[in-house]
């Protein structure tokens with residue numbers, strides 16, 4: 001099976017939070033999108049790995065994903081080393097995506113930057129003949145970082161105005177993680193009301209700057225190329 005877009009995420013919920021609207025926009029328009037979470041988020045203060053997996057399933061349905069997998073790497077401790085790269089190379093060669101989305105190059109959670117570099121390295125290595133995995137070579141055409149906790153400057157945005165509500169529904173699937181006044185678990189930064197509100201105010205602010213209601217920002221790993229100068233709406 002060939003995917004149009006493959007999203008790598010350090011933790012279940014990274015993809016929904018940072019690029020859920022973009023994913024939903026593409027699946028709603030016929031693109032095949034898959035998400036591969038590297039870890040089960042088992043070190044999260046709230047919830048558990050089992051709960052997170054169930055929540056990810058619910059979010060995957062809302063986003064209409066072609067596939068969702070979990071690699072079961074160690075949350076907080078996975079490395080960007082030969083073993084982990086090989087696992088990603090096999091996934092990239094298996095699903096042959098044109099576009100890769102990955103975590104922010106640096107972020108509050110150190111797993112995010114490490115996941116991003118692991119993804120970049122694996123995409124390059126996946127195109128090398130002498131790395132033999134009994135699969136055909138594949139190198140994605142583009143890698144884009146989604147922006148999550150820290151306010152990094154995007155290189156471009158995707159207008160998600162018509163899919164913003166669905167994105168919020170996907171994020172709300174993670175009942176154990178985010179703002180929930182009924183929860184009896186310990187509070188965390190991401191379970192605060194302010195964090196939940198930030199999803200909307202950031203999308204609105206990026207929309208304000210680009211003449212739409214809601215947008216998600218991305219950082220391009222490679223030099224972005226336009227076909228014509230009017231490549232915008």
Ligand SMILES: [Zn+2]
Pocket residue numbers: 010011014109112
């Ligand atoms: Zn994360």
